[in-house]
Amino acid sequence: MMLKSGKLAVLVVFMGGCSHLSVTKDVLTPDFLLAKGTKQVTFLGDNDHPRFSEDATRILYVSRNRGSHKGAQIYEMDLNKNKERRVTFSDGDAFDAVYVSESEILYASTTDEIKESPLLNKTFNKEFPPSDLYMSDAYGNNILRLTQQPGFDGEPLFLPHATRPSIYFTSRRGDLAGIYKLDLKQVPVSLISAQKEKEKRFPAATPDKTRLAWVEKDLKSEEQSLVLFKLKGKIPFVLKSGEGQYRDLFFAPRPPLRLFYSVLRKGEKQYQIEVYDIEKQCTQVVFKGKDSLFSPVISSENPERMAFARSFQDKRQIYIAPVPTDLGPCLEPAPQATIKE
Template identity: 60%
Template sequence: MKQLSLKIILLGSILFGCTHSPTKDLLTPDFLLQKNVKQVTFQGDNERPRFSANGTRLIYSSHHRGNRKDLQVYETDLIRNKERRVTFSDGAAFDADYINDMEIIYASTTDEIKESPFLNRNPDKDFPPADLYLSDRFGSDILRVTLQPGFDAEAFMLPHPTKPSVIFTSRRGDVTGIYRLDLKSRFVSLLASETGKDRRYPTLAPEKSRVAFKETNLESKQQSLQLVDLHTKQTALLKSGEGHYRDLFFAPRPPSRLFYSILRKGDKKYQIEVYNLETKCTQVVFKGKDDLLYPAVSNESVERLAFTRTVQEKKQIYLVNLPEDLGPCLPDTASTTKTEMTDTLAAAPVAPAPSPKPVRKRKPVVAAPVVTPMSKPDASATPIQNTEPTPNAAPPTDAVPTSTPTATPVEKPMETPAATPTSTPSVTPAVTPATSPVSVESPTPAPSPVK
């Protein structure tokens, strides 16, 4: 009996005790022990750093400086080690990025709050009422480029010789999606939006034809990383089910490497990881005792990583050369768990089987047939694709509908329910065109500069 109990205990610990993060025991370099580590900010709370094209300047948002609680845009000259404030808005100014050497784009709540003071008296902290603005690097020549009520932010530039545009996150009604703004015509078009799903943190791939974003299923709360094609507007799954993703950023230089912060299941702090779209390899860049957020990579031959780290309950920005060797790819948690369970069961002592007892013969008993009423099909078992057309937006003409083959269930060995796969499956699910029940902003004439 003792041997049998030991076997049951070992099996139970495998099935129910493997809730730790797959990166918990993975040896990763500590950025504080690296050479050439540089702390950029020393005051307030700072977030979302972005490099200039030549890597000599860093732009970011900061708040809690003195009596000022709202976010404002700051810039630091990395060569002269000199910081200056860029925006002096009445509301919050955040999510800044460079358009070129002399211009920036950022989000601000100034006009939205003034236009609807009673409606925006207690704004949503996650989705504050904000619009996008173009400005020079000194904040003197400002132009408002979006007029849609709601949250417009998390923008980045999509360069083009004749049709420059901006990709950004917009919350319209109760739906958060990814949109595209033509800077010349001010026309806004939909990229990816769907009822029941929040999509945000868009970032442009190095080849300038695909955009990655984070998707949250509002019903199941499961998060995933998705990729949308700018031409076909079709989305494809990159990875999911690992934890909470945020702050997506593509490295400017190929190969296509997606950096992000993630709070993995079983962990207490966010860490920075990178996913290579070509090799399907996920690696830990940095992890530690503090939250590591907002990764950004410079466009230089020797790449540098900028990120935010919590220091004494304050968020400060650090710079470090990106390590050339990030270590091994994260293992497949499901495969590891199967191997561990098989080895443990093989090593566990097995109690000897008891001798069989004689079986008495009994007359067969014929049971009366039992009629079981037919159960109704569960409508929630099969997800229904949202095919509601988008008002004021024509569907993509070059999108080719694809059929998804029905997978035949295959009997698998017993798996750990708490284990989470950390690598992307080799088979990419069929892409689906993005749909949206929300209206798309119609073209509006170019507004006059806003003071």
């Protein structure tokens, strides 16, 4: 069971030689399993990476280990009818699906990469499988391949625009993992940020589309940071660093400006879901417990709902829960300087 409802209890104070302790060791958070309105929406297979449709009546997600397939395929769930359907029927794995519109989706797939270089891709890094980006209609037909660079292309983020829609994504080319942009009107791929000895992934865009956030990992020290990047000025800013392993970034569509993510904090055994208010520089724990929680995504509704994956008995299932309105005090010990725009 999860920890029962409550507010922030006694914070762990870091002292010399005690850096292995967790700042959230004594944090009590709402129990999503008991919260009113919480619903488990998947039961078959191994499911992850939910994404709401614009009207929040459907979700896309990736599902593995089904009776009809072992690899990863994209599914869609009608939340009103509690009915799912399979979208992709790829020869390889299909994953990281997002909505482009009511009738189009964007996703990553290993299908062509593995066919084109079977010997090269016989063994590969599971974190960065050889893959490309694709668009299709909502039924997995009329497929358009968008990238063809050998290596990993995934974790796509679609930004609509009246004249120049674009996709930001993670690409690992050789040993260099960085953030790239694909202009859908002109179709060139341009580099946003990549550095030797630093791995960058999980891009997320602010609702006004002026800034990106991503996870940056120093390959020498293994330390991870959350970075905010102003697109127009190409200015990076480290939001926070050294807390643990971050993943699955997502900005809430509604104000205030809040970045949700999953994190395995130092001293913890399971990933938990947290939120960082960028204006207030305030970190709060949304959900935590004895099971790891991944891939938080927030609906555009009011009140907001969160979809996420819970790891239980070596499988992940997707849940939807109301976003708690009272998360207690910030984890930060004292207010910091305001981030200037």
